[in-house]
Every structure is written in C-alpha cells, then in structure tokens.
Amino acid sequence: MEISSYDKAGQKVVAITGRIDAVTATELSSWVESEVTPPTANIIMDCTGVDYVSSAGLRVILQLTKLAKQHEYIFSLCNPQDNLKEVLDISGFSSLFPVHGSLEDALNNDD
Amino acid sequence: MREILKIPIKPEGLDEIHQHLERILDPVEVPPKINFKLNLMIEELFVNQVEHGSVEDDSYMTIAIEVGDSTIEIRMEDSGPRFNPLDEPAVDTELPLEKRCQGGLGIHFVKHYADTVSYQRKNGKNIVEITKKFR
Structure with a gap:
C-alpha cells in the first residue's frame, strides 16, 4: 500500500494505491493520526488504485469519517473499484459519507 | 487439488x-x-x-484449501480457546455514524459472501469451514 496526499481546490486528497488489509490498515491509521489529525479541510480519499479492502480498512475509513465530522469537515471517497463499492454497500458505509464516481465530482461535491 | x-x-x-492464495488460485x-x-473471508x-x-506465541493455524471442479472448500483450524466467530452479534448496517462501532464487520462479510459457513469445536480445536462456488 502507498499513500500520497496533496491539497487541491482547498481540500485534502488522500490517494491510496494497493491493498488495505489488516496489516496495512494499521499503517494507514498511524498516517491519519500523524498527518491529518486534526483535519484543516475536507478530506477526499481517492480509491482509484485500491484493489483490496478488508474490514480493517473500513475501520480506518470510519475513523476518518468521524474525525472529519468532529471538526466540521466532510469526508468523502471517490472512484471505488467494484469490490470496494460492494463492500461499502454491504457494510452500510455508503450511507455514512458521499461516494463519488470521480475525483472531479468529489472536489465539486457533485453526485 | x-x-x-x-x-x-x-x-x-x-x-x-x-501470497499462498495468489499462488493457488491464479492457475x-x-x-x-x-x-x-x-x-x-x-x-x-x-x-x-x-x-x-489469546493463543501461545508459537501457535499456528492450519488452512486447508481444496479446489474442486466448481467449488472451493476452506477449512481453518486452530488450537486456541473455544471461540465461535459466528456467534458474534450481527452488525446493524443502518446505524448512523455516531453509533457505528468498530467490530463485527469481518464476520458480517464472511456470512454474506460464503455459500456455506460452519463452526465446530472438536478435539480441542476450533474448526471453521467455508465453501464458495467459483464457476
């Protein structure tokens, strides 16, 4: 798993590549604690390059969602591949935060 | 196989x-x-x-993977204390964000994705078996 983040249109984009499993989710969670806590902008997780997510990965997504909300920012996720999309639906996470089809939509907060 | x-x-x-799964499933x-x-799963x-x-440091899990003509059977065994993951309370996937907690999603996925899943305690071992059709 690789994490890269940058600011775009006043928002924080976190782009992840690879697998988010129980081992890498721990790294991602530490990264969240050191790099985006407290958040200073909306957080967009770009999942274009994510090919695998387990429940441990979803826990970090939940952590991010709660963190953003506590500080009155919005967490959203963009471009999930089919497997991730399905896991978000089965867990009911799709209704907890906006899921966008592209980064552009996420930046504009469009459906 | x-x-x-x-x-x-x-x-x-x-x-x-x-890594093992990639090696076994790709061919x-x-x-x-x-x-x-x-x-x-x-x-x-x-x-x-x-x-x-809460098992000993040197404990291991035995995972048997049997690939049939159309179904894959997986049997996972360990010698830890009795623990039936299927007994974990169901996750309420409709709860709002504030009430969402961290646990239980993994087993929720297993129950959702497996064609069959079972647990038994036998000879001091936890044995979980799952099956999944793949073609």
Whole structure:
C-alpha cells in the first residue's frame, strides 16, 4: 500500500494505491493520526488504485469519517473499484459519507 | 487439488496467506471477484483469531484449501480457546455514524459472501469451514 496526499481546490486528497488489509490498515491509521489529525479541510480519499479492502480498512475509513465530522469537515471517497463499492454497500458505509464516481465530482461535491 | 498451509497466528501471517492464495488460485483461473471474496473471508477469519484467540506465541493455524471442479472448500483450524466467530452479534448496517462501532464487520462479510459457513469445536480445536462456488 502507498499513500500520497496533496491539497487541491482547498481540500485534502488522500490517494491510496494497493491493498488495505489488516496489516496495512494499521499503517494507514498511524498516517491519519500523524498527518491529518486534526483535519484543516475536507478530506477526499481517492480509491482509484485500491484493489483490496478488508474490514480493517473500513475501520480506518470510519475513523476518518468521524474525525472529519468532529471538526466540521466532510469526508468523502471517490472512484471505488467494484469490490470496494460492494463492500461499502454491504457494510452500510455508503450511507455514512458521499461516494463519488470521480475525483472531479468529489472536489465539486457533485453526485 | 488440496493444499494445506500452516500459518503462524500473528499479524505477519496475513502476508503469507495472501501470497499462498495468489499462488493457488491464479492457475485455476478463479474470477477476480471470487478471488477477492476468498481473500477477504480468509483474512477476516484469520485476523479474528489473531485478535480473540489469546493463543501461545508459537501457535499456528492450519488452512486447508481444496479446489474442486466448481467449488472451493476452506477449512481453518486452530488450537486456541473455544471461540465461535459466528456467534458474534450481527452488525446493524443502518446505524448512523455516531453509533457505528468498530467490530463485527469481518464476520458480517464472511456470512454474506460464503455459500456455506460452519463452526465446530472438536478435539480441542476450533474448526471453521467455508465453501464458495467459483464457476
């Protein structure tokens, strides 16, 4: 798993590549604690390059969602591949935060 | 075809599992979607045991993977204390954000994705079996 983040249109984009499993989710969670806590902008997780997510990965997504909300920012996720999309639906996470089809939509907060 | 893996019950065991699965599943042309679901289910059951098993440092899980003509059968055994993951309370997937807690999603996925899943305690072992059709 690789994490890269940058600011775009006043928002924080976190782009992840690879697998988010129980081992890498721990790294991602530490990264969240050191790099985006407290958040200073909306957080967009770009999942274009994510090919695998387990429940441990979803826990970090939940952590991010709660963190953003506590500080009155919005967490959203963009471009999930089919497997991730399905896991978000089965867990009911799709209704907890906006899921966008592209980064552009996420930046504009469009459906 | 039947493969038996012996994986140390610690977080590092997970990489071994994913690597073995790639090696076993790729040649039999398991569709990517099914491949994902098998990896996910095995990870969730393994990680559950790492977290709840309170097992000895040198303990391991035996994972038997049998690839049939159209179905894959997986049997996961460990010698830890009695722990039936299927008894975990169901996750309420409709709760609002504030009430969402961290646990239980892994088993929720296993129950959702497996064609069959069962638990038994036998000869001091926890045995979880799952089956999944792949073609």
